[in-house]
Amino acid sequence: MERFYKRKVPEPNSANNACNSCLDDINWEDEIKYDPGLRKQIDEYHPNLRERVRRKYLENGPCQPRTFAFPMTGSRREKKDGGYEAFVKNGWNGFHRKERLKLHVGDVGGSHYQAMKNVRETGKRDYLTRLNGSIDVARMLVKLGLPFRGHDESKESYNRGNFREFRDYTAEQNPSLRKAIGTKKSDNSLLVAPEIQRDIVKCFAKEVLHAILEEIGHDVFCLLVDESRDVSCKEQMAVVLRYVDKYGIVRERFVGLVHVTETTSAYLKSSIDALFAELKLSLKLVLVAIVRKHKGVSDFFTKISILLNVVGGSSKRRDLIRDINVKEMSKALGCGQLQTGTGLNQEQCLQRPGDTRWSSHYKTLKSLVGMFATIVKVLEIVEKDKNDWKIRDQASNLLEYFQSFDFVFYLHLMLTILTITNSLSLALQRKDQDIVNAMKCVKSTRLNLDELRREKWEKVLDEVSDFCDKYDIVKLEMEDTYIDPKKRRHKSGITNKHYYQVDCFNDVIDWILQELDNRFSETSSQLLICSSAFSPRDSFHDFNLENLMSLAKSYPSDFNSGNLRDLSHQLGLYTADVRDDGRFSNIQTIAELSQIMVETRKHLCYPLVYQLLKLVLVLPVATATVERCFSAKNVKTYLRNKIGDEYLSDSLICYVEKEEMKKVTNEAVVRRFMNMQGRRFDDD
Structure with a gap:
């Protein structure tokens, strides 16, 4: 084969030979620059030289010039000229080191310190203006029981939800709020996020609960509990406290809603204990359910x-x-x-x-x-x-x-x-x-x-x-054999009269009578009858000393043997006193009696009598306020059925207790809001 194909000998002036011959002629010290900014790009070299050049770069190692004089920035220049050149003429790029800013600000009384103080005060004022605007909007929406969120809350939407729509309208009417909102481009800094909305409602609810618990103090109260489903078919337990306030008026205050997974007495008790631990502090008669x-x-x-x-x-x-x-x-x-x-x-x-x-x-x-x-x-x-x-x-x-x-x-x-x-x-x-x-x-x-x-x-x-x-x-003929519509081939062996009279008519009425007996047993009925001895009708015609003393003995923790003796003496004086006082002549109910006693300051003259009267007043017959809580169905509707348990409870407290809600000031909400989650004023 070699005689047919002869090997070609490379010509002496070929490019490869020229490249190889020139490798030895290159002055690598001058060719390979130490500074990356002065180097030739590797792609500019001949392909046969690129690997050699790359190795030369690696042999030289990283470039770290020591003799270059960098321009002064940050604290170095501030030490030289007090910061004037950096902040006013040349600019400052040391934002990642906040201690430099403090050094630039200087001591109290300096121009930079005063400028920084003005900036902080302006930022704080704008932050409080935005926060108060959100609080005002939340107060109105929660009072009406309206939802906050919208389906599309983007700026291009024409229906951004109640909170944002009312917030925008409020800003149009309030120049201060409009200016404070205009200073912030980021939507997150406007205090309209869902988390902010929930926290504001929680602050309102906490302030309402604080006012209720402060009003009760260490006085007696009664716990009312009711259980019912909401629109999302979740079992809820509503809790109401019944007590007598300082004016002698009976109050029923809604204090919380607890989601329960089961309605056994033990589970309800544990849920109540958990709620009472959080607050640091007889069921409804349902005939149709029976x-x-x-x-x-x-x-x-x-x-x-x-x-x-x-x-x-x-x-x-x-x-x-x-x-x-x-x-x-x-x-x-x-x-x-x-x-x-x-x-x-x-x-x-x-x-x-x-x-x-x-x-x-x-x-x-x-x-x-x-x-x-x-x-x-x-x-x-x-x-x-x-x-x-x-x-x-x-x-x-x-x-x-x-x-x-x-x-x-x-x-x-x-x-x-x-x-x-x-x-x-x-x-x-x-x-x-x-x-x-x-x-x-x-x-x-x-x-x-x-x-x-x-x-x-x-x-x-x-x-x-x-x-x-x-x-x-x-x-149907009552004497004919009863036929079950779902089991027509099965012989019941009873007549229609027996089924409809005994198995239906009598059974249903017996269940209702049994329920009434359970709810109003002989003991509880006797307790309520003894309570009626306080009735002020017809110049205290129903007054009965024995019944009232018997009632007091039912509360051994409130009336010991010594108190019972003093109570008997006070009851005699109290009866003679109020019968001769014309201010007590026209009252009809025990609730009115309590108010008149406070107005005439007789509750101070007869403290044991008034204590017993308060115990009578907190005895509920049914849970009226609890039922009214669930009648407020606009708080949680079918279109708003994903509202969380805690948020629902807070919203219901604010919605039901409108009287206390009205007394809550924006300053109290701001104070509680700032203490949540370690917040600080947005002045950066």
Whole structure:
């Protein structure tokens, strides 16, 4: 092969030879510059020389010139010229060392010190102006129970949420706030962040709680606790303190809301202990919840709830109810079945019952009886709707149930029971409860329920029969064998009369009577009856020394043997005194008696009597204020159902306790706000 392919010999003037020959001729000391700023770029060398040049750079090591005179900056120049050249002429670039700034400022009295002081005061003033603006906006929103946040809070949005919108409007009306906001370009420095909003609300709530606890002091109080769901279906425990203030007025103050995962007595007690530890400091009678133990009654109220969603779930169906109701009313007026007059034949609607107001169920069932024909016609129309299959199927099932004997029976049974207990419900939910009348109402309600069970079965059955005849609903013969609608092949072995009278009518009433006995036992009833001996009606006609002494013995920690002896003596003097005093002649309630005693300073003359009176006043019959807390549904709505537990509790405290909220000053909120999380004024 070599004879065919001869090896070529490189010519003597080739580039490679020229490059290799010139390597030895290069003066590397002059070629490789020590200063990187004076070096040639490696790419400028021939490719065969680049590796050699790179190695030369590595051999020289890092460049660290020692003889170069850098210009003076920062503290070096400040020592020379006092900082004038650095700050006024040439500028200063030592911002990463704040100690240099202090050196430049100098001692008290210097021009630089005064300039820095003015800057700090201006920054502090602007910060406080912005903070007070946020506090004013938060005060207004929390008082109205409105949400703070918006869906889109960007500057380009036309609806940035209530807080930012009201803040912008306030800035337009307040030149000082507008100027303070204009000095800051960063949105974070405007004190409008969600964390700032929550902290401001917390400060308001803490100030309200501080005022309440300060008002109670070391005096006696009663704890009211109620449990109910909110719109996000979370179990909440509301806590209210009932006490007598320094003016002798009974107060019920909402102090917190606690999320509970279970409602056992032990868990509720631990939650209350935790709340009391944080603050350093008898349940509501729910009739509908009791009767829901019966499966038929529970199904009845479940169907009522579905009905309210179906017929009242849209404005179109509500208008349909209104139109049909007007036609039925006009027809009845034409036939002479209704009378005309002022206040008669007003427009009716179905009222949605509330979990915390068991009297509201009475209004719901009462309106359902009056509008039954209208409701049936609306369900028939909705049943034919082909657009919404879910609502259509619900309407079909409701229509079948509402035209059954079971529905009519439970409707009249519960309406009769709720009619009897409605007066008691209203009496127990009054804020200014009269213990004497409340106990009389409990007693009369129990007697009426007992009479209903013993003597009114036939009357209720006749009402059910008349309702079935009026609306063509199939009636049941009471002597026939009872057939369970869900188990039609199963023979029950009992008659319809036995099922509806014994298993339904009697059982439901027995459960209610048992609940009344549990809530108002003989011991608690006797305690309340003894309390009624304080009643000032008819010149203290009900005054009874034995009952009041018996009441005092129920509080051994407040009245020892020596105090009981002194109390007996004071009660005699007290009775003779107030009966002869004309200022006590026209009062009717124990609450009024307490206020007059403070006004006339007799609470100082008879301290043991007044102490016993306060113990009577803090005895609640029902948790009225707790129920009103959950009636404030605009604080946590379906559109605002992700609000946190702590934030919800703070918002509710501010919303419910508007009287105390009004007394909280901006200065107090600013002081508490600045102490949170180690904050400082934004003066950088």
